[in-house]
Amino acid sequence: MLQAAAVGGAGGLVTKTISVHPAHVPHPCMAEIRGGFLNTELWSELPKEQWIETEYKLAKATGLPVIIGLGYTANQIRELAPLVKPYADALELSTHYVGNDISPIINALRAAKAAVDVPVFMKLSPHPNIQEIAIALEQAGADALVMINSFGPCLSIDLETGLPLMGSKEGFGWLSGPAIKPLALRCVYDAARAVKIPIFGVGGVSNGRDAAEMFMAGASAVQVCTEAILRGPSVYGRIAKELDAFLDKHGYQSIEEIKGLTIRRMAEYDALPVVRPPHVDVERCNLCGLCEISCPYGAITKGEVLNIDREKCFICGLCVSRCKLQALAMER
Ligand SMILES: Cc1cc2nc3c(=O)[nH]c(=O)nc-3n(C[C@H](O)[C@H](O)[C@H](O)COP(=O)(O)O)c2cc1C
Numbered sequence: 001m002l003q004a005a006a007v008g009g010a011g012g013l014v015t016k017t018i019s020v021h022p023a024h025v026p027h028p029c030m031a032e033i034r035g036g037f038l039n040t041e042l043w044s045e046l047p048k049e050q051w052i053e054t055e056y057k058l059a060k061a062t063g064l065p066v067i068i069g070l071g072y073t074a075n076q077i078r079e080l081a082p083l084v085k086p087y088a089d090a091l092e093l094s095t096h097y098v099g100n101d102i103s104p105i106i107n108a109l110r111a112a113k114a115a116v117d118v119p120v121f122m123k124l125s126p127h128p129n130i131q132e133i134a135i136a137l138e139q140a141g142a143d144a145l146v147m148i149n150s151f152g153p154c155l156s157i158d159l160e161t162g163l164p165l166m167g168s169k170e171g172f173g174w175l176s177g178p179a180i181k182p183l184a185l186r187c188v189y190d191a192a193r194a195v196k197i198p199i200f201g202v203g204g205v206s207n208g209r210d211a212a213e214m215f216m217a218g219a220s221a222v223q224v225c226t227e228a229i230l231r232g233p234s235v236y237g238r239i240a241k242e243l244d245a246f247l248d249k250h251g252y253q254s255i256e257e258i259k260g261l262t263i264r265r266m267a268e269y270d271a272l273p274v275v276r277p278p279h280v281d282v283e284r285c286n287l288c289g290l291c292e293i294s295c296p297y298g299a300i301t302k303g304e305v306l307n308i309d310r311e312k313c314f315i316c317g318l319c320v321s322r323c324k325l326q327a328l329a330m331e332r
Pocket residue numbers: 016017030037038039041042043044069094123148149150175176177178180202203204205223224225226227
């Protein structure tokens with residue numbers, strides 16, 4: 001699969017997290033759900049020996065940078081890092097199952113830094129206090145942050161049997177895919193304002209526009225998992241091409257111009273943006289009525305053209321976000 005990802009246009013490979021012992025993965029462990037994806041995969045079910053003897057070599061043979069995923073405690077990292085060192089262009093430590101106390105994460109980072117001289121990236125779950133954790137990890141020597149891991153625990157139920165979709169003990173799984181993109185963006189944006197080390201944005205990137213959003217939030221690179229599981233390894237090249245097309249269409253010369261753009265744009269406002277009711281572009285509007293149906297304030301009516309009652313309009317913005325033709329626009 002790593003080789004297929006390379007053929008599919010990936011710019012680098014992140015290998016599945018391994019730990020000292022193979023994971024006992026409950027079954028079923030993956031499901032597509034509306035707007036996202038649930039998994040209860042833990043770490044790799046393959047023994048570390050298979051990775052070291054076979055899989056990493058195959059990954060290295062692609063010629064791409066290989067980022068080796070390891071978990072979880074300092075002792076486990078101390079044992080694993082020297083073993084994977086010959087194949088690692090960087091290590092990525094997953095912190096998903098270490099809990100909320102930050103000291104085990106810092107200790108794992110220190111164990112990795114002591115064992116290898118390649119960069120060590122720290123993969124984070126979507127904590128509410130992500131800035132605090134990001135700062136602590138930067139100070140402890142992390143070379144980059146990767147955020148976010150899947151979000152949970154979550155539950156989805158098979159209506160035919162009444163049983164949870166996931167075969168884990170409590171039936172819970174971890175959410176990924178489009179549903180978690182806003183959460184990932186918030187984390188990237190928060191962390192990017194707090195630290196100087198690079199951030200890899202991951203969570204719900206399905207196309208080039210999603211990738212552009214991650215860069216605008218402050219990411220220096222993006223990772224993609226669920227989209228490749230659902231649509232195959234060619235998504236990597238497709239997303240890269242779409243990102244290129246987005247940059248061209250908007251007149252950006254390079255990705256540097258959009259990196260952290262949202263942070264810079266927000267800094268330009270010293271108060272909340274002043275907004276007026278949306279402007280209607282009558283040339284573009286086809287009177288489909290989507291905005292009228294969902295206006296909670298009854299401010300939109302269709303006549304010969306679309307009318308917005310300026311007294312009733314609460315400037316909530318919903319109609320603008322729903323219009324498929326970009327016929328409605330907010331002046332900020
Ligand atoms: C089936 C599956 C297995 C995953 N395994 C790991 C893993 O071993 N280590 C890890 O750090 N993250 C793992 N993740 C999390 C992803 O790397 C990623 O952080 C998350 O799914 C959000 O990105 P996405 O929406 O592009 O999938 C896994 C996700 C899925 C869906």
